[in-house]
Amino acid sequence: MKDPGNRRLVRSTAMVAGAGLLLAAVTPAQASTHDASSGDAADIPAMVDAMTLDEKIGQMTWTHVYGSSADDTSMSASNQARYGVDTPAEVVEKYDLGGVLYFAWSGNTADPQQVNGLSNGLQEAALGDDGPGIPLAVTIDQEGGLVARIGPPATQLPGNMALGATFDPKLAFKQGKILGSELDAMGVNVDFAPVLDVNTNPENPVIGIRSMGADPAAVSALGVAQIAGIQKHIGATAKHFPGHGDTETDSHYGLPVVTYDRETLDDHLAPFRAAIAADVDMIMTAHIIVEAIDPDLPGTLSPAVLTGLLREEMGYDGIITTDALDMAAMTDNWSQAEMSVMAIQAGSDILLNSPDVDASIAGVKQAVADGAITEERLDESVTRILEWKAERGVLDDPFADPAGVDAVVGNDEHLEQAAKIADRSITLLRNEQRTLPLDADDDTVLMVGAGAAWPERLGPMLADRGFDVIEDYENGSSPSAAYRARAVAAAADADAVVFASYNASGNTAQQQMVEALAATGKPVIVVAARNPYDVNVFDDADAVLNSYGYNVVNYAAVVRALAGDMNLRGTLPVAVPTADGSGELLPLGYGLRYGGPGHGRG
Numbered sequence: 039m040k041d042p043g044n045r046r047l048v049r050s051t052a053m054v055a056g057a058g059l060l061l062a063a064v065t066p067a068q069a070s071t072h073d074a075s076s077g078d079a080a081d082i083p084a085m086v087d088a089m090t091l092d093e094k095i096g097q098m099t100w101t102h103v104y105g106s107s108a109d110d111t112s113m114s115a116s117n118q119a120r121y122g123v124d125t126p127a128e129v130v131e132k133y134d135l136g137g138v139l140y141f142a143w144s145g146n147t148a149d150p151q152q153v154n155g156l157s158n159g160l161q162e163a164a165l166g167d168d169g170p171g172i173p174l175a176v177t178i179d180q181e182g183g184l185v186a187r188i189g190p191p192a193t194q195l196p197g198n199m200a201l202g203a204t205f206d207p208k209l210a211f212k213q214g215k216i217l218g219s220e221l222d223a224m225g226v227n228v229d230f231a232p233v234l235d236v237n238t239n240p241e242n243p244v245i246g247i248r249s250m251g252a253d254p255a256a257v258s259a260l261g262v263a264q265i266a267g268i269q270k271h272i273g274a275t276a277k278h279f280p281g282h283g284d285t286e287t288d289s290h291y292g293l294p295v296v297t298y299d300r301e302t303l304d305d306h307l308a309p310f311r312a313a314i315a316a317d318v319d320m321i322m323t324a325h326i327i328v329e330a331i332d333p334d335l336p337g338t339l340s341p342a343v344l345t346g347l348l349r350e351e352m353g354y355d356g357i358i359t360t361d362a363l364d365m366a367a368m369t370d371n372w373s374q375a376e377m378s379v380m381a382i383q384a385g386s387d388i389l390l391n392s393p394d395v396d397a398s399i400a401g402v403k404q405a406v407a408d409g410a411i412t413e414e415r416l417d418e419s420v421t422r423i424l425e426w427k428a429e430r431g432v433l434d435d436p437f438a439d440p441a442g443v444d445a446v447v448g449n450d451e452h453l454e455q456a457a458k459i460a461d462r463s464i465t466l467l468r469n470e471q472r473t474l475p476l477d478a479d480d481d482t483v484l485m486v487g488a489g490a491a492w493p494e495r496l497g498p499m500l501a502d503r504g505f506d507v508i509e510d511y512e513n514g515s516s517p518s519a520a521y522r523a524r525a526v527a528a529a530a531d532a533d534a535v536v537f538a539s540y541n542a543s544g545n546t547a548q549q550q551m552v553e554a555l556a557a558t559g560k561p562v563i564v565v566a567a568r569n570p571y572d573v574n575v576f577d578d579a580d581a582v583l584n585s586y587g588y589n590v591v592n593y594a595a596v597v598r599a600l601a602g603d604m605n606l607r608g609t610l611p612v613a614v615p616t617a618d619g620s621g622e623l624l625p626l627g628y629g630l631r632y633g634g635p636g637h638g639r640g
Contacts, residue, residue, distance in 0.1 A: 082424045085172075086417050094416045095402050096134030096170055097423055098382075100177060100359070101391050103129045104144045106152055108159025113145050121395060126156070127163035130174065133399065135164070136423055137175030139362075139391055140187055140226065147178075147188045150224050150447040154440050157225025161436040173427060173436035175273075177228040180217055183587050184248055191448035192220055195456050196595070198233055199570065200463035200586035202250035202611030203629075207263035209459050210250075214267020214274070216452045222271040223446040225438035227430060230275045230322060230359075232264040234309035235283035240543070240615055244288035246569045247586050251611030252283075253626055254305045258312035265318050273430055276313040277322035278361060279348060280337055281306030289325040289367040293336060300330045311352060319426060320357040321348065323386060325367035335384075336367060339377065344385030357422050359388035369393060375401025382411055387419035460595035465584040465608035466630040467573045473561045473581040475602025475632060476534055478504035484560075486525045487538030488548050489513040491567035492588040496538055499590075499597045508532055515540055516547035522554055529558040536600070537579075538565045538588070542572040543617065549575050556580070565596055570610060573624065574617040584608070605632050 089097070103126035104113035114124040121129045130138065138160055140146040140153070147153055157176050164174045178187050183197020193216050195201075201210055214232070221229055236257050237249035250260045261276065268274035283306060285294035310321065323338040337343040338360050348354050360381050363369075368377050374397040378389050382402065392398040405411040427433045466474070476483065483505045487493035489512050497509040508528050512521040529535055535555050542548040542564075556562045556578035563581040566572040567588040576582055583599060583606070585592045598604050609629035616623045 082421055082428065085424055086420050089420065091403060091406060091413065091416075092399070093134045093170060094413070094420045095399050097136035097172065097420050098387060098416065099133055099135055099389050099392065099395060099398065100137030100139055100175060101129070101133075101135065101395055102139045102141055102144050103146070103160075105156075106145050106148055107156055108163050110145070116144070120393075126160060130160055130163045130170075131166070131168040133395055134170035135174065136170070136172070137177055137228070137388070140176070140178040142187050142189075150188065150192055150220075150443050151440065153188060153224040153226070154438050154443050158437050158440075161225070164436075172424070173432045175228050175423070175427065175432070176226045176436075177230060178221065178226050179230045180221060180226075181231045181233055181248060182213060182217065183589065184246075188224070193448050193452040193456050194589050194591050196460040196463055196585075196589065196592045197247050197587040198250045199237075199247035199611060200592065200608075201260060201459055202256065203465050203584070203586060203608040204459060204462040205256060205260075205609065205611070206462065207259050209455075209462065210260040210263035211267040212455045213459060214264035215270055216267075216455060217264075218268040218271030218274075220447045220452070223438060223443050225436075226272065227432055227436070228273040228275065228320065229268055230277060231268065232261050232274065232276065233278070234258075234261045234276045234313060235278055235281055236306050236309065237283040237612060238305075239284040239286060240569070240571045240612075241286045242283065243286065244290065245282050245285070249283055251626070252613060253611070254308035256611065258309045261309045262312050262316045265313055265316050269317075269319065273319035273426065275320040275322050275359065276310055276318045278324035278326075279310055279321050280324065280328055280331070280343060281310075282324045282326060285326060289361070290365045291367075293367040293371060294326040295329065296326060297329050303328060303330045307352070310348075314352060314354045314356075318356065319430070320359055321354060322359050322361055322390075323381075325361055325365055335380075338363075338368070338386065339372070339380040339384050341384045349385055357388065357426055358386045360386050360390045362391040363389060363398075364391050364393035373401075374398050375404070378402055379405040379410060382415065382419070387422050456591050457594065460585075460591045461598060461604055461607075463586055463592075463608045464595050464599045464606050465570070465586075465610055466581070466599075466606045466632075467584065467610075467614075467624060467628065468579065468582040469630055469632075470580045473534070473563060474583075474600060476505070476563075476600050478601050481533040482506040482508065482531065484508045484510075484525065484528050484532035484535045485538075486510050486517075486521075486528075486535065486551075486555075487565070487567075488515050488517060488540040488542070488545070490515040491538035491540035491565075492593075493536075493538040495588065495590060496536070496565070496593045496596065499593055500536070500600070503597050503601050505601075516545055517551045518547070522547075522551045525551065526554050526558060529555055529560045532560060534561045534563060536563045536565060538567050539572045539576070540568050540588075542566070543569070543575050552576050553578050563600070567592070570612060571614050574614055584610075602632065606630065
């Protein structure tokens, strides 16, 4: 790595070593702003006793539906193929569902007012003559950053690793409040967030910037703060237990196996222990085999993991939900009936997004008939679910006022907080010869990069800031030889080159493009737009900074950083290994600042 020059190295020693102190200062999770339910705990046993076996299994079944409103028939072919009915309301009614799960691809999340209408319509269906008579859990994966099912005008957050780079639980609490309040306004009462995975593996293909970092104490502090913010309004979910942060397989496509010892596992469990102490409403399982606990079964299906470790050893008595059961880690290895029965036997309360709900219900009913699952075991889970619905006010009033959507979702205060998190996250890793900040009045910038990093978002934003910008873009993660040649030629007319990278540590074409641009003699600034490890393959870059995301909110902060409109405060929430993996290039907590007259506000 090149010498960082005359910039001040800031090692966040107090934040890293003292993250446990931060955790102690975080406000504990609070109850929803909903009024307490009229269905108090004393009524729950009677409700459970009155339910049929089908109704109990239905209450434990939470799945997605296709359509933008309860009675929408525009996606009836998809509903028919999966459920044998036409509309979202009919899915709820057919299975006496306990909950639904929203996705953009299933037509659920076009805009906040539409989401509000869908939520209210599905609650009406649940409470109607043909429904279960019990309000729904309405759920979504709205983590912020890379995973956000609802787009603008809902507040777009820079993401969890960006939050991790701030090391600030106060900002984490505010992020949680934004998520919880906006979802509450749209009628969503469960957020499958935050991610509490400790991302210790740079090759992790599925967590990465969805994690808040690699330090268990820091992730614990930030996670508890997020939970507190979310649970001021709705239920939060700690995921993915017992930790998906050290895997090299994406459980959407295969079954990961982790082989570390129990001492290492305890580091990954630390944020979940903190979440339990903070009264998190739900915990989601990981479809991974953790050999230190169960060498044969993934956490989702393992009694040793869910009952032995989570319930008995860690003392968790809240709701356990599986991760989506239609992921390949499950479907490639077990039938729908097998995985549903095994998940309940392991200790899960919810069967989430089964690929074949009919087979799931039939399998559980057969297991009850055979004595493999007792009805009393189902009663335990249904009781937890109903008690949660009572405590969160869902039984009392599951509806969301349409008039409140516009005042809450994407309001100025939320957008300001999202921008503040992004500003605080930008992490400067190299700045030779005071390459940064650039001069908007004098510098012509060539804007290029890997298409997967969305450099076409960044170029116009630089132009709006006042830079003269030359732009050239290409789709895909690997720049073609022709694109690389065009960029080298265009650099002759630029004072500096900005290259947006995307997981470049494993991408030779991106590395070759930066090397060729640097050979022109023009300063090259790399913006690492996804995982923060790209600096280890860009020895020729004059400056490298991490944005931890490529949403507009991330890139707006990048523009402010490049132009010197702010000084930089972000520090690495993970360590960066050398390119060959043999050692450590940059430690967790590393970050540079601008210094000297005219170099930011300081």
